[in-house]
Structures are given as C-alpha cells and as structure tokens.
Amino acid sequence: MPCVDTQLELVNQAFSRQSVRYDAYEENHEILKWMRGQVRTHVMGFLKKSDYILELNSGTGLDAVFFAQHGFKVHATDLSDGMISQLEQKVEMFKLQDRITVQQCSFTSLEEIPHRRYDYVFSNFGGLNCTANLSVVSSSVGRLLKPDGFITVVLMPPVCPWELALIFRGHFKIAVRRLHRNGALAHIEGVYFKTYYFSPGQILKAFGNGFKKIRLQGLASLSPPPRMENFPRRYPKLYKFLRTLDERVAHVPPFNSWSDHFILTMQYHP
Ligand SMILES: C[S@@+](CC[C@H](N)C(=O)[O-])C[C@H]1O[C@@H](n2cnc3c(N)ncnc32)[C@H](O)[C@@H]1O
DSSP: OOOOSHHHHHHHHHHHHHHHHHHHHHHTOHHHHHHHHHHHHHHHTTOOTTOEEEEESOTTSHHHHHHHHTTOEEEEEESOHHHHHHHHHHHHHTTOTTTEEEEEOOTTOGGGSOSOOEEEEEEOTTGGGGOSOHHHHHHHHHHHEEEEEEEEEEEOOSOOHHHHGGGGGTOHHHHHGGGOTTOEEEEETTEEEEEOOOOHHHHHHHHOTTEEEEEEEEESSSSOOGGGTTHHHHSHHHHHHHHHHHHHHTTSTTTTTSSSEEEEEEEEOO
C-alpha cells in the first residue's frame, strides 16, 4: 500500500520493525499482560453473541485472535506492512480464516473498507495516539457502525501520574512529554514519529453528539506503567497491592483518566 503521508510512512516503518518482536515482548511483560486482560474484560462486557467487530490498528492480531476464539467475527485492519504480515501468519496458524479477515488500511482512510455496518469498533493500545486528526477517523466510524453499536478505544492521555513523578528523579523531558500541545516525538526501533495525547473529553468532542459515553476506565493510574517493566519483579507484593487498588478505583474520577492509558466505550446514536 503506498503511503503518501510522512507520518504514516514513519509509523509504518517503526511498527514494521517492531512487529517481529512484538508478541514475545508482551509475553514476558507482566504489566502489559494485565492491561490487555483489563481491556478484554471491559470489551467482553459489551459484546453480544455473534457480533461482528471492526478492529482498527490491530497490530499482530493478539486481540483479533482472542475475540475470534471466543466466537466473534473480526475484520482486522492496520497500517503497518510488518504487523499485517504477522497477523496473516497468525490467522493461518490458528486456522481462523472463517472468523478473521485482514485488510491493510490506515484508520485515516476508512473509506477503503468495503461498505457494511459492524456491531462493534475496537482500537487498542494507543494506535489512535498516532494521529492528530481524530475527526477523520470518527466521521468514518459513523458510516461503519450500526446504530446502537459500540466503539471502544484505548488511548494514552496527557496526565499519567507515574510519568509526571519522574520530575523528582530529574527526568524532566520524559515527565512532561505528554503535555505538549502539538504532540511529542515517539521513538520506536530507531524511527521517530509524532504521538498525540488525548483526554477522554477530547475524544468525546472529536466523535461528536452521535456518540454517547458509556464507560470510562483508567489503566495503570496508581500502579506503574509499562515503561517500568522491572517493577513487578523487584517489588512483587507492592505491585500486586497497587494493581488491586487500581482495579478498585479505575472507574472513579480522576483515576479513570489520569493513567497510563484509558479505555473509553461509546455507543452510537445517529
Ligand atoms: C502499540 S500498537 C497496538 C497494536 C494492537 N492494537 C495491540 O493492542 O497490540 C499500535 C498500532 O497502531 C498501528 N497504527 C498506527 N497508526 C495507524 C494508522 N494510521 N492506521 C492504522 N494503524 C495504525 C501501528 O501499525 C501499530 O500496529
């Protein structure tokens, strides 16, 4: 797929390089595994039997396979050559061709998706943080989602308490990187590209009146974020305690939006 936009080219390069190690990295990462578990539990709470899911920025397809193995159909899309290749291999390996279809497509070009209405739209782990132009995505989602259908997006907000606390350790640049209005440079596998941080309010505004907030849940607000991957090994008891606290307050302001990521589910009422 030709990329005409420099940001898209850089994102494609970065995630294609990362794609070969992506699953193995998460396999040994206790914080990421817990976060993905929280997202899946949240989404399963809204899915109905035989729902058809449109997944944006599906990556290597970890969630697409999970949902397919739980009886749902998934149309999985991603921009990156490498991610799409991993996803296609996985679909073949698990023999899920009848449950998962794959399309290389940017979420800024959703008009490329064959016209049909899905029951659920899903975007996990900050894919949408790679664009400044959320309204392009939201206007197309309206065309692809059935009335009363749900959309769940998982994004990185501007305020992450653990990251802000890095000020006290002298890491000023990292501590405030999410607060830059015009985005910050992300660095993956030697490639730099722009990342934009959105509050739940900004997402709701971008999606507009047709989308009603149903549930908002913080992820890693009191417990450390994935960048502190050694924390659970060094302090297992403290980590478990903080995670339990996190799960208790995840739906309560400000913990539902001052966190490493948040999960926001909206319902479409055109
Ligand atoms: C952090 S990964 C998350 C992948 C997957 N959702 C997961 O939970 O493992 C971010 C993904 O967003 C994809 N992405 C970034 N910008 C995109 C765009 N404009 N259109 C589609 N996918 C995009 C990347 O290729 C990458 O696979």
